[in-house]
Amino acid sequence: MTDVKSKRLLGGPAFLTADRLHSAAIHLLRRLRVRDRESGVGPAQLSALSVLVLGGGPRSLGELAEAEQVRPPTMSRIVAGLVRAGLVRRGKTEDGRRVRLEATAKGTKILQEGRRRRVESLARAVSVLSDKEQQRLGELIDLLQQVIRNL
Amino acid sequence: MTDVKSKRLLGGPAFLTADRLHSAAIHLLRRLRVRDRESGVGPAQLSALSVLVLGGGPRSLGELAEAEQVRPPTMSRIVAGLVRAGLVRRGKTEDGRRVRLEATAKGTKILQEGRRRRVESLARAVSVLSDKEQQRLGELIDLLQQVIRNL
DNA sequence: GCAGAATTGTTAGCATAGCTAACTAAATTG
DNA sequence: CAATTTAGTTAGCTATGCTAACAATTCTGC
Numbered sequence: 001m002t003d004v005k006s007k008r009l010l011g012g013p014a015f016l017t018a019d020r021l022h023s024a025a026i027h028l029l030r031r032l033r034v035r036d037r038e039s040g041v042g043p044a045q046l047s048a049l050s051v052l053v054l055g056g057g058p059r060s061l062g063e064l065a066e067a068e069q070v071r072p073p074t075m076s077r078i079v080a081g082l083v084r085a086g087l088v089r090r091g092k093t094e095d096g097r098r099v100r101l102e103a104t105a106k107g108t109k110i111l112q113e114g115r116r117r118r119v120e121s122l123a124r125a126v127s128v129l130s131d132k133e134q135q136r137l138g139e140l141i142d143l144l145q146q147v148i149r150n151l
Numbered sequence: 152m153t154d155v156k157s158k159r160l161l162g163g164p165a166f167l168t169a170d171r172l173h174s175a176a177i178h179l180l181r182r183l184r185v186r187d188r189e190s191g192v193g194p195a196q197l198s199a200l201s202v203l204v205l206g207g208g209p210r211s212l213g214e215l216a217e218a219e220q221v222r223p224p225t226m227s228r229i230v231a232g233l234v235r236a237g238l239v240r241r242g243k244t245e246d247g248r249r250v251r252l253e254a255t256a257k258g259t260k261i262l263q264e265g266r267r268r269r270v271e272s273l274a275r276a277v278s279v280l281s282d283k284e285q286q287r288l289g290e291l292i293d294l295l296q297q298v299i300r301n302l
Numbered sequence: 303g304c305a306g307a308a309t310t311g312t313t314a315g316c317a318t319a320g321c322t323a324a325c326t327a328a329a330t331t332g
Numbered sequence: 333c334a335a336t337t338t339a340g341t342t343a344g345c346t347a348t349g350c351t352a353a354c355a356a357t358t359c360t361g362c
């Protein structure tokens with residue numbers, strides 16, 4: 001039994017850490033989902049909008065779909081909802097097939113308000129921690145981002 | 152301007168940390184969702200099933216709904232799907248209004264396999280980190296759990 | 303003990319979000 | 333310039349969320 005790779009993974013420390021992390025992420029988002037609903041914009045729309053507002057400028061639909069890890073038809077409908085709500089504007093590009101998607105002023109405002117609300121609850125929970133713990137938490141997130149890149 | 156509490160929260164370090172954490176959690180779960188699909192069981196069903204399997208025994212529908220932060224009609228349909236798939240069994244209780252929901256052997260097996268698959272990818276990503284980093288990650292997840300309790 | 307209130311769950315109907323398959327339109331290539 | 337490739341949309345399925353309205357059961361007050 002020298003199957004170290006798979007065997008160690010299953011019951012090993014990395015597996016246990018992964019399991020706890022997975023569970024924590026689920027519970028975290030489940031709580032924050034409640035605040036999400038106040039914006040009147042669905043979570044997928046809000047997330048796509050955030051790419052346009054915070055991700056540095058306009059994107060094509062395909063780029064948005066990839067950023068959101070979603071298939072083009074799914075993103076097509078998400079964008080349709082955002083356009084219908086007046087949060088995103090479609091524009092033309094040199095390439096007639098591609099669409100240029102850009103947040104409107106209203107979209108930017110709604111996103112920032114929604115983002116503030118969502119993160120507010122979490123920030124309150126974070127600010128209960130001591131300064132030192134908050135700093136350590138910040139470091140955790142660096143590690144977390146590294147893990148996500150490896151995913 | 153001595154409104155330290157709310158003003159500091161908005162642009163302050165806790166807010167930034169919360170924002171990064173929120174974003175990281177979203178992206179983490181978005182990646183893992185891909186593995187989830189292999190089980191053929193939807194995410195809400197899988198999550199509800201996990202409460203029955205890992206949460207220590209049978210529950211009523213209302214208890215399940217509360218545990219999953221979902222309204223009773225939603226849980227009613229999730230459970231209907233689980234029963235249809237043979238993963239959960241309904242039983243009677245002394246109180247004729249309540250239902251006793253219990254995972255079947257098949258449900259337990261499916262959940263554990265699904266859980267293994269989901270966490271496997273994450274564990275692989277975690278195991279790329281050095282031993283020291285992994286240890287720190289584990290410690291910092293404790294912090295994360297603390298934050299979630301404060302939510 | 304029985305009428306009315308409260309509790310538990312389901313059904314119906316609506317919206318969002320995910321997918322694949324099949325289509326249209328535009329650009330690229332041979 | 334015909335064939336292929338690329339970008340997006342449309343159609344149709346499933347799953348998940350909600351509220352409103354309903355049914356069944358239990359509890360309460362008299």
